[in-house]
Amino acid sequence: MKKIDFQPETEIIASLKRGSVTAFESLFERYSQKLYRFSYSYLKSEMEAEDVVQEVFLKIWKNRGSLKTETSFQSYLFTIAFHSIQKSFNKKTQQQKFHLDLFELLVVENSSLEDQLDFETLLTRLNQLIEQLPTRRKEIFLKRKKEGKSIQAIASEMGISEKTVENQITEAMHSLRNAFCKDKISGKLFFLLFMS
C-alpha cells in the first residue's frame, strides 16, 4: 500500500538523486496524470500518450544522478516531455501522409473542406469511407494511393487489366468526392435554414 507523502518536492528530488525508488514513485504519482492528459491533447491517441509517459519517466530515472535541485522539476519534466511529444507528433503525421494527401485531393473539388473546423471528424469519416469500399476496389485503391504502386504493377499482381485498375480507382475517388460534397451541401443547407 502506498503512503501519502507530504514532503516538499526538493526533498523528494534529493532522494531521487540518491536513487530512491520511493521518491521516483512519488513523482510518478504527482505528475503522470497531467503528463498523460497533456500528451493526449496533442497526440490524440491513448497509446501514444502512454508511451510518452513511459519514455519521459524512464529518462527521468536514467538521468537521476545529474538532476539539478535548483530548477523546478515541472519545467525539467516538461523539457523532456516536449521532445517526446514532438517526436511522436511528427511520426504520426508521417504515418498519416496517405490520408492527408488524399484529403488534399478532395479539397481541390470542394475548397470549403479546408477550413471546416471539424477536421478530426472529417478525417475519421474519410477513414470509414475507405474501409467501406468494396473489397477488391479497396485493395486496388490502397495499392495505388497508399503503397504508391504503378497501375501496371497492380494489374499484373492482381491478374486484371490496367483499364480495370484505372476504373476501380476512378470509382473509388468518385465515391469519396461524392460523400464529401454531399455532406458539405447538406451542412450548408442546414446552416441557411437555421439562419432564416
Next chain:
Amino acid sequence: MENIDYRLLKNFTEGKYSFRDFKRISSWFEDSSMRNELESAIGQHWNEFPGDREESKKDLSIIYDQLREQIRREQPSPVSLQKRMIRIYSKIAAVLMLPLLILTMIILLHKNNIEESSWAEIYAPPGTRTQFQLPDGSKGWLNSETKLKYPLNFKYNRHVNLVGEAYFEVTKNKNLPFTVTTSNLDIKVLGTTFSVSALSDEPTTDVVLEEGSVEIGNPGIGLKTVLKPDHKLVFDNQNHEYQTTSLNARQYNAWKDGMLIFRNESLGEVFKRLSRWYNVKITFTEDQIKRYKYRATFKNETVEEVIRLIAMTLPIEYKIQKRAYDDQGVYAVREIVIMKK
C-alpha cells in the same frame, strides 16, 4: 518564418481545428528552426494546463510497473550467492507458470503486448465463471466478464490487478502481503478468504471478508481501513465515501459454488445480476416492474428456468426473443423481455 499562434495551438488540443490549421501546426512541429518558439508556446500551455481531477484518472499502473521492471533490469547487482539462488528460482517459477500461461493465451485471443510485458492474465468470458490458481498456491474464482492480471514474478510480488468480480482464497505468507488493485481501491491481505467486486459499470467497489483480515486503501485520498470477518465494505467510486456492514459472507460469496442467492432484492437488481451471470440482455416494458422484491436461491439452473420460477411468484410475463444473427453471421446475445401481467 511565421510566428506560432498560441490560440490555434490550444484550439488544436481541444479538437477545434481545420485541415488548414492542421497543416500549419504540423509545419511548426517539423520545422527545426521553430523548435524554440514551439517549445516556449507549448511550455506556456503546460503551465496553464489543469491539474488532476479525481473523476477522470487514467489507470497508469501498468506503465508504472513496466518502468519498475526496466529499473530492475538495468541494475546489475553484485552476484552474491543469495541473488544467484533467486535468479535460478525465478527461472523455475517461469517454467511452472507456463501451463497456466498457455491456458490463458488460449482464452485470450488478441493480447498483443505479451512479448514485452511481464504480466499474465486470466479472463472469465461473459456468462461464465472461471476457477484460477496463482503461483503461490492462492486460488479463487472469477465471475462473469472478469479479468485478473498478475506479474510473472508473482512469487516475490504477490500483486494482482482486478477488473470485475473475484473470490480469493489467499495462502498465508507473513513476509509477502498479497495485494489486489482495482481502479478505486487497494486491498492488502496476509492470508485469508474474501471477495472483491470492482465492476466497471457499477458505482461502487465492494469487498466482503469471510475469514482473516484485510487492509483496504486508496492512497490518492488517504483512505486506509481494516475489515473484519463477515463484514462488507462498500466504497463509492464517485464521492469516495464508504460504509461497512456485517453480513453472512459465505452466503454472499456463494456465486463461486454456482449458486445464485437473492436476498429480498428488487427485480431490477435481480435481472441485472442474471444478465451478467448468464450473458443475456434483459429489458423491461415498464419501470414499475423493477421495484418488485424477490427472494430465492438457485443452483445450476438455466436462465429460462430461473425466469420461469420468478414469473410464478410475481405478476410478470416474459418473452424470450429468438436468437438473431448479426451481419457477420455471429449469434447476437439472447434477449428477454419482461412485461407486467
